Every structure is written in C-alpha cells, then in structure tokens.
Amino acid sequence: xxxxxxxxxxxxxxxxxxxxxxxxxxxxxxxxxxxxxxxxxxxxxxxxxxxxxxxxxxxxxxxxxxxxxxxxxxxxxxxxxxxxxxxxxxxxxxxxxxxxxxxxxxxxxxxxxxxxxxxxxxxxxxxxxxxxxxxxxxxxxxxxxxxxxxxxxxxxxxxxxxxxxxxxxxxxxxxxxxxxxxxxxxxxxxxxxxxxxxxxxxxxxxxxxxxxxxxxxxxxxxxxxxxxxxxxxxxxxxxxxxxxxxxxxxxxxxxxxxxxxxxxxxxxxxxxxxxxxxxxxxxxxxxxxxxxxxxxxxxxxxxxxxxxxxxxxxxxxxxxxxxxxxxxxxxxxxxxxxxxxxxxxxxxxxxxxxxxxxxxxxxxxxxxxxxxxxxxxxxxxxx
Numbered sequence: 001x002x003x004x005x006x007x008x009x010x011x012x013x014x015x016x017x018x019x020x021x022x023x024x025x026x027x028x029x030x031x032x033x034x035x036x037x038x039x040x041x042x043x044x045x046x047x048x049x050x051x052x053x054x055x056x057x058x059x060x061x062x063x064x065x066x067x068x069x070x071x072x073x074x075x076x077x078x079x080x081x082x083x084x085x086x087x088x089x090x091x092x093x094x095x096x097x098x099x100x101x102x103x104x105x106x107x108x109x110x111x112x113x114x115x116x117x118x119x120x121x122x123x124x125x126x127x128x129x130x131x132x133x134x135x136x137x138x139x140x141x142x143x144x145x146x147x148x149x150x151x152x153x154x155x156x157x158x159x160x161x162x163x164x165x166x167x168x169x170x171x172x173x174x175x176x177x178x179x180x181x182x183x184x185x186x187x188x189x190x191x192x193x194x195x196x197x198x199x200x201x202x203x204x205x206x207x208x209x210x211x212x213x214x215x216x217x218x219x220x221x222x223x224x225x226x227x228x229x230x231x232x233x234x235x236x237x238x239x240x241x242x243x244x245x246x247x248x249x250x251x252x253x254x255x256x257x258x259x260x261x262x263x264x265x266x267x268x269x270x271x272x273x274x275x276x277x278x279x280x281x282x283x284x285x286x287x288x289x290x291x292x293x294x295x296x297x298x299x300x301x302x303x304x305x306x307x308x309x310x311x312x313x314x315x316x317x318x319x320x321x322x323x324x325x326x327x328x329x330x331x332x333x334x335x336x337x338x339x340x341x342x343x344x345x346x347x348x349x350x351x352x353x354x355x356x357x358x359x360x361x362x363x364x365x366x367x368x369x370x371x372x373x374x375x376x377x378x379x380x381x382x383x
Contacts, residue, residue, distance in 0.1 A: 024056040027380055028106035028129075030097060030120035031113055033061030033084055035068065036214065037297045038113035038137040041164065041187055041372075045110075046080055048373040054381050058104065060097060062116055063087035066245065090115070094123045101127035108133060108159075108380055114141040121154045131159040131383045138218075139171045139315035140292035152176055159383055164295035167315035185379070187295040188372030189363070193277045194304040197360055202306065202353040205284045207346060208239040210307070212276060212298040213288065214246030220312065221254045224289040226335035227342060229261040234339075236346050239266050241283070243273040280305035284352055285345055291332060293317050300367045303327075303359035308352035310341045320367075326358035 027049070031042040042059060049057035058081035061067065067084065075082050083100060086092045101109065101124055108131040111120025117134040124132045134155070143151065152175075155161055161182045163169030169184035209228075213219040221242060228240055240263075242254070251269070258267045273279060280286065286302030286309045293299075293316030300320065302309050309327035311317045321327035328344070330337040345352040 024052070024054055025108060025380055025383075026104070026106045027055055027057045027108045027110060028060060028101065028104065029057060030060045030062070030109065030111045030116055030123075032064060032116055033067035033072075033087065034064040035066065035071065036113070036137075037187070037294070038116075038135070040297060041135070041137070042110075042112050043075070044188070044190075044369055045373060045376055047075075047078065048369070048377075050079055052377060055377055058082070058106075060085060060100065062093055062119070090119055093119050094126070097123035098127045101129055107131060108383055110135060110380075113137045114143075115147065118147060118150050118154065121158060122150075125154070125157060132157065133160045133162065133380075133383075134158055135162045135164065136168050136172055136294065137164050138292060138294040139165075139168050140218075143175070148175065155181065160379065162379075165293075165316050166319050168294050171315065183379075185372060185375045186367060187297055187300065188367050188369040189297055189300050189304060191304055191364060191368045194281065194301070194306075194360075194363075196277075197281050197304065197306040200281070202284065202356055203349055205282055206239075207284050207349065208241065209285045209287055209342065210241045210243065210280060210283050210302070211287045211289065212243040212273070212280075212301070213290070214244045215248075215250035215254065216246045217250070218291055218293075219246075219250075220289040220291055220333060221250075222257055223333050223335045223338060224287055225254060225257050225261065225263065225267065227289075227339040228263055228266060230335060230339035231343060231346070232261075232263065232266070234343060236343060237266060238285075238342075238346060239268060241268050241270055241279065243270040243276065243279065245272050276301060277305060280307055284308055284349070284356070285310065285342065287338075287342070288312065288317065289338060290314060290317070296320070300363055304363040304367070306356045306360040308345050308355040309359050310338065310345070320362075321359075325355075326362045327355055 029042040046057040046059045049055040061084045085096045109124035109129045110133040111117040112135045121132045155177045163184045286307035288299045288311040312332045313329040323329040328341040
C-alpha cells in the first residue's frame with residue numbers, strides 16, 4: 001500500500017490492506033515530520049515491522065516546514081506505509097488523524113514526542129483506538145499548565161507511557177504520571193553501520209571534533225564554538241565539523257559567533273551529512289554540547305563508532321556516558337570546562353583511545369536497535 005496524498009479520502013488503499021487477512025497487531029506510529037531523533041526512532045520501529053511476524057506498523061508524520069518529501073518517498077519505496085498530515089493547525093491534525101484511524105483501524109496508536117503525543121492520543125481516543133501509548137523523547141518540554149493538565153488526563157486513558165531513557169522516565173513520574181503505567185525503553189541504533197570502527201587504529205584517525213545535532217534551542221553549539229576559541233588561545237587548533245540542519249536563525253547565530261572569534265578556518269558547517277558513520281569513524285572526538293536530552297541517538301552513534309565522547313551533564317546523557325569510564329561529562333553551558341575536557345583528550349590520544357574503546361563496548365551491549373525493537377514488540381504484543 002502506498003499513500004501519496006494528505007487527504008483523508010485518499011490515504012492509500014486501506015481496504016486492500018484489510019482484505020489481506022493479516023493477523024499481526026496493527027500499530028500506527030504518529031510523530032513529527034521534522035525528522036528529529038523522535039522521528040528516527042519511529043522510523044526504526046516501522047521499518048523493523050516489515051520483517052516482523054507480530055507487528056504490522058504504519059507511520060504518520062505531522063508536516064513541518066522541514067519535512068523532506070523526497071525522504072518520505074524513499075520510505076514508501078521501501079514498502080513502508082507513510083502518511084503526511086497537515087501541521088498548520090492542531091485541530092486539523094487531530095481531525096485528519098482521527099479519520100485515518102477510523103479507516104486503517106489500528107489496535108495500538110503510539111504517539112511520539114511533544115506535542116504529538118497529545119494530538120495523537122486525542123485523535124486515537126476520539127476514534128476509539130483500543131490501546132494508546134505515549135513515548136516521551138525529551139527530559140525538558142514546554143508544558144504549559146493546560147498542556148500538563150491534558151497530559152495527566154490522557155495518561156489515565158493510555159495503556160503505557162514510555163520514556164526513551166531512565167532520566168526521561170523519572171521526569172514523567174515527576175510530572176505526576178501514573179507509576180504503574182510508566183516505563184523506560186532506551187533508544188537503539190543500527191550497530192551494523194559501525195562494524196568498521198575497529199578496522200582502523202584510533203591513533204590513525206583525524207584528531208578533530210564532530211558534533212552532530214540540529215541547530216535548535218535545545219542544542220548548544222555556541223558553547224562548543226566558544227570552547228574552541230579557548231583551545232586556540234592554548235595553541236590547540238582542531239577542526240570542528242558541525243553536522244545537522246535545523247532552524248536557520250540558530251545556524252546563522254553560530255556562523256556569526258565563528259566569525260567574531262576568528263575561527264572560520266577551523267569550523268566547517270556540513271548541514272545534513274549523508275555518511276555520518278564514515279565521518280564519525282574518521283575522527284577521534286565527538287562532542288554533544290546540549291541543554292537537555294531525552295536519549296541522544298547522535299551520542300550513541302558516536303560511541304558505536306569508537307569516538308572519545310564529551311557531553312554536557314544533563315538528564316538523558318546521564319546513564320549513557322559514565323564520566324571517566326566511557327567518556328567525559330562537563331557542566332551544561334560551561335565553555336571553559338568543555339575546553340578543559342577537550343584539551344585533555346587532544347593532549348592524551350592514548351587516553352582518548354581507551355575512552356573510545358569503552359564507549360563502543362557500552363553501545364554494543366546496551367544500545368542496539370534490535371534490542372530496542374524487541375522491547376517495543378514485546379510490549380505491544382502484551383497489550
């Protein structure tokens with residue numbers, strides 16, 4: 001089944017799917033169309049379902065300005081059922097998603113991220129979907145009093161509430177969500193993409209820095225750029241590769257800061273990079289400078305690539321990196337502390353190599369996509 005329009009009257013050949021006689025559990029994943037980390041998790045779960053004997057999944061994206069229609073079509077070409085719903089109005093989103101639920105008839109609706117988990121559960125509740133599941137992807141969201149009231153009310157009518165890390169789960173509990181319904185399922189990545197991490201000696205990699213993150217209020221590229229300026233004053237001049245797109249105004253502010261500090265020869269703005277595994281496995285150090293996280297996939301990917309990782313000490317990062325064991329943690333928004341940690345790695349490649357080795361071991365043991373998928377499938381099947 002391939003859907004190519006956003007109209008509820010042309011959402012694909014739904015009747016043909018019904019007639020196929022499948023006995024798998026029908027699960028509808030609803031998430032932002034901005035291709036964020038939350039979108040990636042939903043994509044991974046949907047794509048895994050193409051090979052599953054238990055789950056039949058479809059994907060619904062809420063259109064954003066950054067929704068890439070070419071990427072959507074590429075997913076459809078893989079055989080995934082994908083719909084893109086209007087995002088200009090919350091009411092319009094809820095209405096069209098309700099119509100889709102009534103036609104496709106999922107047994108479970110999994111609503112990822114904020115505010116999509118509110119919109120998705122309202123639509124699912126209105127359509128009579130049997131099981132509603134919230135997946136919270138961040139430890140800090142913009143909950144107004146009214147939205148928090150909605151979240152608590154909807155939680156009583158939801159089957160499960162999932163935090164993508166232990167830190168996010170604890171945040172849900174602090175917000176007053178029911179403990180008996182709240183659990184954690186850590187995000188996972190495709191570890192096969194990083195099998196080449198051990199083929200090249202760490203010391204043969206470039207002693208430079210990579211940060212992969214969209215330009216947004218959540219991320220803190222400016223602190224990293226300032227730390228780079230402090231390193232330059234110490235005689236250390238690594239290149240910094242900033243991968244990711246995001247909001248143009250935040251990227252422009254970062255570019256202005258680079259110019260003000262005279263770092264134009266060191267900082268490379270890559271935009272969306274098509275080969276992140278190749279980039280990560282060619283560099284020694286990865287940095288995640290951030291204000292808050294849920295479960296940072298970019299950090300886990302860098303760990304799988306065997307990079308020595310430095311990250312801000314915020315919920316979501318805690319529990320992934322252990323300071324001095326498989327990475328270095330620094331206070332949030334603290335350029336001097338970040339510069340100190342980076343200088344430590346740049347001056348001691350052997351120490352950086354050991355941190356990278358330990359980081360990769362942790363990723364292999366705890367953050368594989370297959371493990372994440374199995375946990376979700378076990379949960380959905382139990383519903």
